[in-house]
Amino acid sequence: MASKNDEQFETRAIHAGQQFDPTTGAIIPPVYLTSTFVQDGIGGFRGGYEYARGGNPTRTSLETLLASLEGAKHGLSFASGLAAEDALLRAALGPGDRIVLGNDAYGGTHRLIDRIHGKWGVENAVVEMGDLSAVSKAVAAGQTKMLWLETPSNPLMKISDIAELAEIGHAAGAIVVVDNTFASPYLQQPLALGADVVVHSTTKYLGGHSDVLGGAVVLNDDALEEKVRFLQFASGGVSGPMDAWLTTRGIKTLAVRMDRHSANAQAIAEHLVGHPALETVYYPGLPEHSGHELAKRQMRSFGGMISVALKGGPKAARKFAESTRVFQLAESLGGVESLIGYPSEMTHASVKGTPLEVPENVIRLSVGIESVDDLLADLDRALPRR
Numbered sequence: 001m002a003s004k005n006d007e008q009f010e011t012r013a014i015h016a017g018q019q020f021d022p023t024t025g026a027i028i029p030p031v032y033l034t035s036t037f038v039q040d041g042i043g044g045f046r047g048g049y050e051y052a053r054g055g056n057p058t059r060t061s062l063e064t065l066l067a068s069l070e071g072a073k074h075g076l077s078f079a080s081g082l083a084a085e086d087a088l089l090r091a092a093l094g095p096g097d098r099i100v101l102g103n104d105a106y107g108g109t110h111r112l113i114d115r116i117h118g119k120w121g122v123e124n125a126v127v128e129m130g131d132l133s134a135v136s137k138a139v140a141a142g143q144t145k146m147l148w149l150e151t152p153s154n155p156l157m158k159i160s161d162i163a164e165l166a167e168i169g170h171a172a173g174a175i176v177v178v179d180n181t182f183a184s185p186y187l188q189q190p191l192a193l194g195a196d197v198v199v200h201s202t203t204k205y206l207g208g209h210s211d212v213l214g215g216a217v218v219l220n221d222d223a224l225e226e227k228v229r230f231l232q233f234a235s236g237g238v239s240g241p242m243d244a245w246l247t248t249r250g251i252k253t254l255a256v257r258m259d260r261h262s263a264n265a266q267a268i269a270e271h272l273v274g275h276p277a278l279e280t281v282y283y284p285g286l287p288e289h290s291g292h293e294l295a296k297r298q299m300r301s302f303g304g305m306i307s308v309a310l311k312g313g314p315k316a317a318r319k320f321a322e323s324t325r326v327f328q329l330a331e332s333l334g335g336v337e338s339l340i341g342y343p344s345e346m347t348h349a350s351v352k353g354t355p356l357e358v359p360e361n362v363i364r365l366s367v368g369i370e371s372v373d374d375l376l377a378d379l380d381r382a383l384p385r386r
């Protein structure tokens with residue numbers, strides 16, 4: 001069954017781009033573990049495939065699926081989230097251009113833009129995305145070609161208004177990019193809210209099982225798609241067939257996983273509020289969170305990521321991160337298993353000493369889909385009593 005875009009998200013997640021194998025009837029399309037394609041005479045390509053850097057049917061399946069999930073015309077799949085971002089940045093920006101990004105963007109994104117693209121003459125400015133007049137000012141300056149936002153943000157779970165920021169970016173003639181990794185397309189649809197491009201680290205919720213790296217660029221604009229597609233082919237940061245297949249397989253359960261991630265995180269956040277060892281609980285599902293009303297409008301539910309600030313400072317934070325058992329100490333997020341991390345030394349080590357620095361008493365939780373009772377017991381056991 002081919003999937004049509006009028007079907008619901010859950011149906012498209014399972015069927016878009018996923019035609020059964022016409023020769024055997026195998027319900028799961030084969031994984032095309034091949035680097036090249038035999039030609040029927042010179043230039044006689046079957047299905048347009050020539051060499052796998054340019055295209056492979058397993059990658060095409062995933063790309064069709066990614067586009068469908070974001071309600072977009074085009075999806076492009078890469079070897080990692082940063083490979084996807086790099087291709088987009090190189091396709092859209094050149095020397096002398098400027099990019100404005102949030103002061104809480106993913107550390108690796110900031111590093112890529114600042115230390116790699118900066119060297120080639122792309123300027124960047126970091127702003128607080130909650131301050132709309134500061135954003136307007138920042139995009140009006142220089143040759144701003146791109147506005148880059150991430151919501152909910154990492155690790156402080158700030159919520160930015162995609163529709164408002166898209167208008168501000170467009171008024172300045174900038175391309176508006178949303179890193180939708182934390183929400184996933186099930187919880188949030190940035191293109192429908194006015195953004196031009198969505199990027200993903202599919203390594204996280206889309207893959208969902210902590211077993212594969214990947215990234216995506218999803219967009220409607222044909223001219224920009226052509227440039228990104230050319231870079232994908234010409235510089236080669238593509239996802240291999242096995243990686244593409246694992247990601248496709250993960251996506252089939254995205255909707256049910258996200259429902260459970262959100263429900264577990266909501267219960268945990270509510271339980272942690274007011275805990276004597278904690279200064280703050282950062283979760284947009286809490287009514288007292290500054291972005292709660294906006295998140296309610298912009299997202300289906302609030303997702304699986306929570307951060308907490310400990311009263312006991314860095315020492316207490318480190319001890320907490322090293323004391324849980326079900327929550328395992330590791331970088332990354334979005335898998336079925338719960339993870340705990342210390343951003344200032346782990347995921348955000350690359351932004352120490354920059355405006356993106358994370359407070360040293362903050363711990364980040366990627367809430368998995370285990371029994372919520374076990375997760376709550378684990379956190380209670382590991383947190384200091386006071």
Ligand SMILES: *Cc1c(COP(=O)(O)O)cnc(C)c1O
Pocket residue numbers: 080081082083106108109150154179181182200201202203204213214215
């Ligand atoms: C992990 C992550 C990235 C980078 O993706 P990789 O797959 O690790 O290259 C980008 N943005 C966000 C929000 C992430 O969490």
